[in-house]
Amino acid sequence: MAEIGPAEAIFAAPAHPYTRALLSAIPEPDPVIARQASRIRLGGEPPSPLDPPPGCLFHTRCPKSDGTTCHTVPPHLTEKRPHQRAACHHPEPVPRNGERPGRPPRRFRPAGNPARTGSARRCRS
Ligand code: SF4
Numbered sequence: 490m491a492e493i494g495p496a497e498a499i500f501a502a503p504a505h506p507y508t509r510a511l512l513s514a515i516p517e518p519d520p521v522i523a524r525q526a527s528r529i530r531l532g533g534e535p536p537s538p539l540d541p542p543p544g545c546l547f548h549t550r551c552p553k554s555d556g557t558t559c560h561t562v563p564p565h566l567t568e569k570r571p572h573q574r575a576a577c578h579h580p581e582p583v584p585r586n587g588e589r590p591g592r593p594p595r596r597f598r599p600a601g602n603p604a605r606t607g608s609a610r611r612c613r614s
Pocket of ligand 1: 505506507545546547548549551552553554555559564576577578579580
């Protein structure tokens with residue numbers, strides 16, 4: 490388990506680098522929002538389930554791996570933010586205003602979200 494918490498909180502501010510990468514891969518049907526979003530492309534090799542690496546299982550692909558602790562000490566699920574736990578030694582920072590760590594599905598977007606309302610088209614009649 491990489492991360493656990495309320496869906497809205499995780500979509501708004503994922504703490505685990507893998508969660509952040511997964512959220513960046515969600516297809517965005519709105520072309521205006523899609524042009525603004527950046528996808529995180531993971532390098533490295535997926536770890537072998539038959540011979541898992543020591544330390545963090547994600548360290549072979551993680552862009553934030555420190556090369557020492559991540560390679561030797563398995564991270565445990567700990568609270569990184571209120572009600573949000575992640576198994577990571579170097580969790581993602583809380584995004585500043587205007588940053589979009591992930592592209593939440595429309596059902597999680599709050600009403601009045603500028604990313605949603607900014608692309609609304611006006612009808613001319
Ligand atoms: S513990 Fe290290 S390798 Fe694992 S997800 Fe966190 S930063 Fe990446």
